Amino acid sequence: xxxxxxxxxxxxxxxxxxxxxxxxxxxxxxxxxxxxxxxxxxxxxxxxxxxxxxxxxxxxxxxxxxxxxxxxxxxxxxxxxxxxxxxxxxxxxxxxxxxxxxxxxxxxxxxxxxxxxxxxxxxxxxxxxxxxxxxxxxx
Numbered sequence: 001x002x003x004x005x006x007x008x009x010x011x012x013x014x015x016x017x018x019x020x021x022x023x024x025x026x027x028x029x030x031x032x033x034x035x036x037x038x039x040x041x042x043x044x045x046x047x048x049x050x051x052x053x054x055x056x057x058x059x060x061x062x063x064x065x066x067x068x069x070x071x072x073x074x075x076x077x078x079x080x081x082x083x084x085x086x087x088x089x090x091x092x093x094x095x096x097x098x099x100x101x102x103x104x105x106x107x108x109x110x111x112x113x114x115x116x117x118x119x120x121x122x123x124x125x126x127x128x129x130x131x132x133x134x135x136x137x138x139x
Contacts, residue, residue: 017066018124025061026116029054033108043108047099048092050112055088067132083131091119 001009010016029050036046063069063080071077098115099108 014066014128015124018062018127021058021061021066022116022120025054025058026113028057029112029116030109033112037108043103043111044096044099046108047095047112051092051095059084062127063132067127069132080131087123087126087131091115091123094119 011020032050032053033046036049037043041049069080095112095115099111102111102114
């Protein structure tokens, strides 16, 4: 099997696409954290900035690429946005909590990595089963 065939087969799996996109967004967030801290931001502020930039990129790639959800219907997008937003708020405060708990122990990149590893697991299942499912719509 050639490389192109292997890549195509690998990319057909939702979990594989989720992990590749997640890894890419992770790298983006880490670069933003490093940049923000080099400009004088605290660990908590740097993680917050990285989180929100990563959020927008992640939502779009997760919806359209990971789960191949091409629906743009207002009701569907609104329902997905509300569910995604609720999860994001929870994840955001979780990320800040981890950053705060570890700020005197580990660099911001480490705290953000830990929070991302934890949220990646529960996010995948919530996205797949509830947020980006074909049944998503406003009741």
